[in-house]
Amino acid sequence: MKSIKQAMENTEYVRRLLEQKQSRFAACLEFAASLVETGHGATSLPAPPDPATTGQEAMDREERSVHDWRVSQLTRLGIPGPPAEVYADRIDWHQIARLVQPGCLTPLALRIAG
Numbered sequence: 001m002k003s004i005k006q007a008m009e010n011t012e013y014v015r016r017l018l019e020q021k022q023s024r025f026a027a028c029l030e031f032a033a034s035l036v037e038t039g040h041g042a043t044s045l046p047a048p049p050d051p052a053t054t055g056q057e058a059m060d061r062e063e064r065s066v067h068d069w070r071v072s073q074l075t076r077l078g079i080p081g082p083p084a085e086v087y088a089d090r091i092d093w094h095q096i097a098r099l100v101q102p103g104c105l106t107p108l109a110l111r112i113a114g
Contacts, residue, residue, distance in 0.1 A: 067088050067089055070088035070093055071088045073097075074088060074093055074096065077093070077096055077101075079106050079110070087110060087114065090114065091113045091114055092113065
């Protein structure tokens with residue numbers, strides 16, 4: 001019984017201290033506590049996304065967009081779609097451009113760069 005009373009006193013002390021020092025933060029905490037107490041917090045607020053998964057998905061999207069851009073650069077230089085997909089992350093498209101633009105055949109340019 002004494003530990004419950006002490007916990008309540010500690011909680012009130014922290015609330016008063018927060019109200020004095022950080023009134024906006026205290027108001028946010030009180031609002032969050034009221035949501036939890038009334039049962040609205042669990043159903044009305046979505047769970048936060050897993051940062052590792054979200055970050056990985058963003059990285060995957062960014063890597064995919066870079067890959068797609070490289071493919072477009074290679075196809076612009078005359079390399080057909082399937083080989084461009086394969087070579088996009090394996091070769092420097094600038095090197096291919098330096099070879100193809102003056103007249104080097106693309107298969108030879110791929111052999112030289114690869």
